[in-house]
Amino acid sequence: MANLDFIYKRKSIRKFKNQSIPKEDILTLLDAATHAPSPKNQQNWHFVVLQNRDIIKKLTEIVSESHIAIAEIARSETEKTHYMKLLKYYTLFQHAPVVIIVYANDYDMIEYDILKANGASEQRLAEIMAPQSAAQGIGAAVENFLLAATEMGYGACYMTGPTHAKNRIETLINFNKPGYHLMSLIALGVPEENTPPAPKRKPLEEVVTFID
Numbered sequence: 001m002a003n004l005d006f007i008y009k010r011k012s013i014r015k016f017k018n019q020s021i022p023k024e025d026i027l028t029l030l031d032a033a034t035h036a037p038s039p040k041n042q043q044n045w046h047f048v049v050l051q052n053r054d055i056i057k058k059l060t061e062i063v064s065e066s067h068i069a070i071a072e073i074a075r076s077e078t079e080k081t082h083y084m085k086l087l088k089y090y091t092l093f094q095h096a097p098v099v100i101i102v103y104a105n106d107y108d109m110i111e112y113d114i115l116k117a118n119g120a121s122e123q124r125l126a127e128i129m130a131p132q133s134a135a136q137g138i139g140a141a142v143e144n145f146l147l148a149a150t151e152m153g154y155g156a157c158y159m160t161g162p163t164h165a166k167n168r169i170e171t172l173i174n175f176n177k178p179g180y181h182l183m184s185l186i187a188l189g190v191p192e193e194n195t196p197p198a199p200k201r202k203p204l205e206e207v208v209t210f211i212d
Contacts, residue, residue: 066168112125146186
């Protein structure tokens, strides 16, 4: 198990030191990300790197405003209160020296095209799309990034919550690559000392089934 320490040491880091990260280290982490498995080897990822403090501050404001707007239409005060408690987690990137915005291209699924051209039902087409291959490829790339960051002594947090503001985020960073859409964010930095431990994982007997 000792050889897998880089896996078991990984945890989501939400507090960072005020310390910059060398560009070459960021590129090393992104190179690790691009060596993840990719469905049909489409490598459908693109990474936008933010280090400008003014842009990150504005990004925080955009996510906060979107979050509050959603809270205002909650179905009850209890729901609103619960949702507002999440705001600090959705904006934790504000203190990170680096924010990686992860984009994905649409996944080209030939079996979908074949079935659709032959009049397959909407239910059948939905079944084909259910594995969400594009998202799986992105998840694998992000995990490579996170594990590499842990091995190099950095801390990171994988975030999908802020994507409720994706349209305004895309306008802010002025990134436009045809066919690509925003999927997630990664906050990256040098972790503060004594960060909370990773939450316990479900026992294997609860999540594993052997079929003989």
